[in-house]
Amino acid sequence: HVNLWNTFATRVIELHKSQVASHDIRTTEKIGGYRDEPKFYREVSYFDKNTGNLLSRIQWENENPDTVHSIEVNIYDKDGVLVRDYGASFLPHHRNAPIQTLVNLHTYNDGLHSIRQFDANGDRLYEVCEGSYKGKEVQIRLFEDDLVGASDSADELMSSPVYDACF
DSSP states (O other): OHHHHHHHHHHHHHHHHHHHHHSOEEEEEEEEOOSSOTTSEEEEEEEETTTOOEEEEEEEESSSTTOEEEEEEEEEOTTSOEEEEEEEEOBTTBOSSOSEEEEEEEEEETTEEEEEEEOTTOOEEEEEEEEEETTEEEEEEEEHHHHTTOOHHHHHHHTSHHHHHHO
């Protein structure tokens, strides 16, 4: 688990570096942190100057400026639509492995936007779908417990036409 999640985080950082090298970049910065350490990190957002799309957001530790505390990297299709995003976050002062790894897959279907979220192990963690389906507003949010059959109402929803349209 530790090796897999550290490898994932390293690859997300490499993806960020590749994107920054292949785009004309504009950045914004702000300082952030926690109650006991309000200036723990410097958050840098990296935007594509031409499209305005957010390519990545990294929280760099202030005491260790080359150390990533948290990273998010977005992938867009040729039309500039977000199709995937990756993330990894570490606990402050504990670098054994990320506390969280995320892969979000975005799908767009006839007025619906859905996201399936996984961790670096491939475990499905979360699903969300919002938009309009056959003239009715849709808002579906399923958490890990719902996705593993712990809820009869979630099971019923997951066998519905609107769920099929979303996912």
